[in-house]
Amino acid sequence: MASPPGTFRFSLLSVIIFVLLLSSVAIQAYRDLSKPGAWDFWRETYIAASMNSAVIPDVDIDGSGRGRRALAISGTIGSASASWFRDRLTEARLVPGDAVLLSSQGGALNQAAIMGEVIRTHGLVTAVATSDASGKLRAAACASACVLVYAGGQTRYGIAGSRLGVHRFTTSAPVNDPLAEAQRIQGMVLGYMTKMGVSSGIVEAMSQTSDIRWLSPKEALALNLITRPVDRP
Numbered sequence: 001m002a003s004p005p006g007t008f009r010f011s012l013l014s015v016i017i018f019v020l021l022l023s024s025v026a027i028q029a030y031r032d033l034s035k036p037g038a039w040d041f042w043r044e045t046y047i048a049a050s051m052n053s054a055v056i057p058d059v060d061i062d063g064s065g066r067g068r069r070a071l072a073i074s075g076t077i078g079s080a081s082a083s084w085f086r087d088r089l090t091e092a093r094l095v096p097g098d099a100v101l102l103s104s105q106g107g108a109l110n111q112a113a114i115m116g117e118v119i120r121t122h123g124l125v126t127a128v129a130t131s132d133a134s135g136k137l138r139a140a141a142c143a144s145a146c147v148l149v150y151a152g153g154q155t156r157y158g159i160a161g162s163r164l165g166v167h168r169f170t171t172s173a174p175v176n177d178p179l180a181e182a183q184r185i186q187g188m189v190l191g192y193m194t195k196m197g198v199s200s201g202i203v204e205a206m207s208q209t210s211d212i213r214w215l216s217p218k219e220a221l222a223l224n225l226i227t228r229p230v231d232r233p
């Protein structure tokens with residue numbers, strides 16, 4: 001049976017329109033992914049997060065016998081870590097006074113600041129530590145941008161043996177005025193740390209080196225970065 005006149009033309013036209021629409025979407029996606037950091041954000045959001053998490057039902061941080069629920073996070077703070085962290089908090093069902101345990105060498109500064117703000121908004125406490133399923137704590141390290149996440153804690157526990165490392169923050173993105181950008185970053189970090197109740201001296205400690213400088217427990221306490229030292233584990 002012969003096809004009605006115009007059927008082939010209509011079908012060919014539909015295919016052409018479909019290809020054009022698909023091409024426009026592909027071009028826009030390419031442009032979006034070509035933006036600085038866009039690919040990292042897409043990869044972390046849809047393929048593999050740069051951080052890991054575990055919910056610990058009962059952790060006794062200070063040895064008081066008072067257990068609390070905790071979300072332990074570790075890994076590199078990536079371009080989409082703040083959104084990832086919000087989702088993990090929702091799943092963990094933490095309440096004010098519960099804890100976020102940190103173990104990270106740092107990463108994206110802006111994402112870390114957002115994560116710290118989220119922690120403060122939820123009234124959570126922070127500690128640099130890892131934990132097994134039973135709630136037994138182990139000392140860990142938190143450096144660079146991770147320190148901003150730690151600073152978000154309503155109470156910031158200093159676990160014996162754990163380390164806090166700071167350094168001068170820079171940007172890897174090309175900028176017209178590197179000095180102005182460095183001053184902007186320093187001002188942002190100062191404003192954030194001051195808001196979280198940390199001494200402005202923390203910025204001076206950061207500015208002294210581009211390498212990680214590990215703060216002694218005494219220094220971290222004097223800067224009010226640690227607000228409650230714990231003589232364990």
